[in-house]
Amino acid sequence: MNSVFVICEIDEGKIADVSLELLTKGRTLSNTLGCKLEAVVLGHKLNGVEEELFPYGADVVHIGDDKRLDPYTTLPHTSVITGLFENEKPQIGLLGATPLGRDLGPRVSSALKSGLTADCTALEIGDHEDKKEKKSYKNLLYQIRPAFGGNIVATIINPDCRPQMATVREGVMKKEIYSPTHKGEVKTIDVNKFIKPEDTVVKVIERHMEKGRVNIKNSSVIVSGGYGMGSKENFEALYELADVLGAEVGASRAAVDAGFAPHDRQVGQTGVTVRPKLYIACGISGQIQHTAGMEESAMVIAINNDSAAPINKVADYVITGDVMDIIPKMIKSYKKNSK
């Protein structure tokens, strides 16, 4: 039975969270299908990287270690993955919907003529009956994603071409250790077989990356602000509340677009998906693209001066009033009661 493959990404010298999330999901899929889960890592100086992957259930780790694979550029990575997939014939190939995954995925799927579904929020195994062609398919990958600005959810399938490829955003799937003692096999990719001289024509001349990205996804309490916060200065009140509560600050897209908060704090369909214990939405109207990224929070408090704001529908507690008036009261109350 052909395997499920996860193309892993390296972030600051470690396997990126989104790749571990995909391995966790991939493990479930391969258990359902009764096949192996295989991981691919490309880069340079990858010694020991397999140890990070085995606990998440990888049965095989393919490693391509070469100077030409770091920093990432499209063509050498495409050639290696395409070549590997042509040999290994995975039934499923998954990538993170990161800048890298969304650069590499389409290129590989085009080369393999395999089709690719972007930004899936759920992956399931199921059957399909094609009534017109009178064909039935068993155990296809249901690639489930929001479409049309999040107003509908579509299930996409890929009946005839392999691999069935999909990208998934960071934070959408849960990351879970499969077994701390799980071990698999390491296979070294002979990259010279795949990388062509003309693959290295694109050169990275300069690169400035910020270190230590904010990671709102792993925070158990999130204080999130929207356009209703009014200004970047007012957003400071949220940082203060977050600081007191031991929380992280999130934001809506309108707040990010207005420059109140940086993009890596954006929650929602085109930001990160979060499911904290508590989500406090301050001055956020609650459009579907925002709620798509936070509705699984265990508890939601909505603070809005409009008592009919849509966010109230997904909230456990609604406080109607001015955020700038309410936040200081919360800070004061928490300081008093937490002692």
Place this chain on the structure above:
Amino acid sequence: MGLKIIVLAKQVPDTRNVGKDAMKADGTVNRAALEAIFNPEDMNALEQALRLKEKYKGSKVTLLTMGPGRAADIIREGLFRGADDGVLLTDRAFAGSDTLATSYAISCAINKIKEVDIIVAGRQAIDGDTAQVGPQVADKMNLPQVTYAEEIYSAEKGKIVVKRRLDRGVEKVEAPLPCVVTVNGSAPACRPRAAKLLMKYKHAKTISERQNESEDYLNLVNDRPYLNINEWTVNDVETDDNMLGLSGSPTKVKKIENVVFQAKETKVLSDNEGDIDELIKELIDNHTLG
């Protein structure tokens, strides 16, 4: 030496205003039910192309769009802002295309245009949010790609230098020409329509749009060939029919559902200190906080 630049632009339904009848029973989009707009990031792409045209004298910007007849609006919009001409690729054979079949059809049209230096696309279209067509066109044409471009610094001596915007930083890359560049929404906004160009191209039409026009209009187009918007069907480009439309699309839509919210039991509080204090105490007591 001037550059030959192609801008890929898509007419998209304005997904910010979607009603119930947005999808047809076969799972494809019911475009008729929605307002059609110029895909926002394709506007950023157009601006980059126009800047190159200003910088390198003798350059030519051609807008290429694949879509139904009314997508000619996109080309006119581009002409009003400074593009030199446009191609509408339209045929029933392209209907139902996924990104792979779309990229294939677009790459066939570009092959017909020939000797292209740069293909600029938007990063992604707001109807599907896939960001696949740019890279897949590059693959079909066997060209390098530079995605998430924020600024094209230069395109000379067979090389393009581009600033890319990534999640957490920026990168400056150099690629050989010809190549495909996809432009990010964080790139400069497109210039507005120019009044002079609006006057000039107001009556630009495709051959289908000209069908019901008066004799006078047709004479006008004869005198002013720039009023012709090229319209190509599947017969005008060299294609392998198996790679087009639904049959050339490996991905199929199995099911479409409207998003429904699970109703929650909501407690409404006032903004007075007492109410807020009660809530915070409760959250501390049940260990949600602290």
